[in-house]
Amino acid sequence: MKWKLTPIAKVINGLTEAPRDWDQVKSKLVFKRKYVEGLYKLNRFEHVWVLFGFDKTSETLMRVHPRHDSSKPLVGVFASRSPTRPNKIGLTLVELVSVRDNIVTVRGLDAFDKSPVFDVKPSEEEIDY
Amino acid sequence: MKWKLTPIAKVINGLTEAPRDWDQVKSKLVFKRKYVEGLYKLNRFEHVWVLFGFDKTSETLMRVHPRHDSSKPLVGVFASRSPTRPNKIGLTLVELVSVRDNIVTVRGLDAFDKSPVFDVKPSEEEIDY
Numbered sequence: 001m002k003w004k005l006t007p008i009a010k011v012i013n014g015l016t017e018a019p020r021d022w023d024q025v026k027s028k029l030v031f032k033r034k035y036v037e038g039l040y041k042l043n044r045f046e047h048v049w050v051l052f053g054f055d056k057t058s059e060t061l062m063r064v065h066p067r068h069d070s071s072k073p074l075v076g077v078f079a080s081r082s083p084t085r086p087n088k089i090g091l092t093l094v095e096l097v098s099v100r101d102n103i104v105t106v107r108g109l110d111a112f113d114k115s116p117v118f119d120v121k122p123s124e125e126e127i128d129y
Numbered sequence: 130m131k132w133k134l135t136p137i138a139k140v141i142n143g144l145t146e147a148p149r150d151w152d153q154v155k156s157k158l159v160f161k162r163k164y165v166e167g168l169y170k171l172n173r174f175e176h177v178w179v180l181f182g183f184d185k186t187s188e189t190l191m192r193v194h195p196r197h198d199s200s201k202p203l204v205g206v207f208a209s210r211s212p213t214r215p216n217k218i219g220l221t222l223v224e225l226v227s228v229r230d231n232i233v234t235v236r237g238l239d240a241f242d243k244s245p246v247f248d249v250k251p252s253e254e255e256i257d258y
Contacts, residue, residue, distance in 0.1 A: 003134040003182060003245070005216050035215065037191035040205030048207075049220060051180075053132060062166035066256075076169035078177075078249045081256070086164065087134050087247045091178060091220065116132070118216045120207040127195075127210070 007116035008035045009104070011052065015113050022110040027094075029117050031102040043099040045126050051119040052090045052111045054083035090115075093123065136245035137164045138233070140181065144242050151239040156223075158246050160231040172228040174255050180248040181219045181240045183212035219244075222252065 013027035029050070031039065042048070061084040063074040077085050094106040104120065111117075142156035158179070160168065171177070190213040192203040206214050223235040233249065240246075 003136070003247075005132040005134060005218075007132070008215050035191070035207075038206040038208075038214075040192060040203070040208065042205055042208040044208065051216075051218065051220070062164070063169060074169070076171055077167040078164075079167075079169065079171040079173065079251055081250060081253075085167075085248060086137050087180075089134075089180065089218075089248055091180070091248075091250060093253075118132075119214060119218055119220075121210060121220060122208055124210075124222075 005053075005118045007053070007118065008032060009117035011109065011111045011113060011115040011117060013109075013113050023108050025109065026097065026105060026107050027109045027111065029104040029106060029120070031104065033102060036102045039099055039104065042104065042120070042122070043096070045096055045122045047093055047123040047126065048096050048106070049121040049123065050092050050094055050106065050109055050111070050117060051121070052092075052109070053116040053118065054088040054090055055115045056112060057083040057088055059084050060086055089118065134182070134247045136182070136247065137161060138246035140238065140240045140242060140244040140246060142238075142242050152237045154238065155226065155234060155236050156238045156240065158233040158235060158249070160233065162231060165231045168228055168233065171233065171249070171251070172225070174225055174251045176222055176252040176255065177225050177235070178250040178252065179221050179223055179235065179238055179240070179246060180250070181221075181238070182245040182247065183217035183219055184244045185241060186212040186217055188213050189215055218247065
């Protein structure tokens with residue numbers, strides 16, 4: 001099936017609960033061996049997009065309170081960043097710390113330990129070719 | 130299967146070949162009825178991210194020439210925006226033109242006619258809640 005996603009890496013950061021501030025969290029993305037070649041020259045970027053799976057969420061809701069705050073008026077799920085979307089894919093721009101063999105270390109990824117990673121893409125602003 | 134993606138909308142722009150400049154292309158994202166409620170208040174944003182499927186590409190390559198230009202040195206696929214990645218998901222920040230019922234009109238989406246859309250997310254910089 002064409003639109004079945006294949007995890008290319010797994011997030012390792014030891015976090016099973018949300019920290020106070022995700023921005024400072026360092027995570028290792030541990031890539032499957034077969035994808036290591038695809039990381040060639042990734043280290044030229046300072047920031048990359050990470051597409052990952054919202055592993056903990058199975059619910060889909062069309063309207064949500066932003067930031068789980070019931071005092072805030074409801075918005076559509078596509079006007080929010082809530083994980084309760086039809087396709088449970090998160091998207092975060094992170095700081096690239098290092099690329100070593102099959103391990104990409106990043107800072108600022110808001111994903112829990114063991115989340116599947118589906119893609120890494122360079123920041124458009126840093127692509128100059 | 131959890132990581133099987135469900136199309137939420139389809140791109141309608143009549144394009145079956147790449148135009149000279151995608152930036153000016155207007156596309157309609159025609160949403161399935163069941164997801165219309167999720168578009169509530171999307172119109173407050175000027176820019177949104179669109180996650181869509183690279184419908185025309187089945188090949189996966191670990192090294193690619195940027196922009197299909199064989200004079201440019203090879204880079205890893207994750208250091209590129211090539212569609213020949215393991216998970217055939219495109220990610221583009223587009224200008225939001227209008228939201229009317231089940232039709233979201235955007236400018237600057239580099240997707241061909243009938244491509245499946247998997248998610249729409251607001252631009253982080255415009256989220257103020």
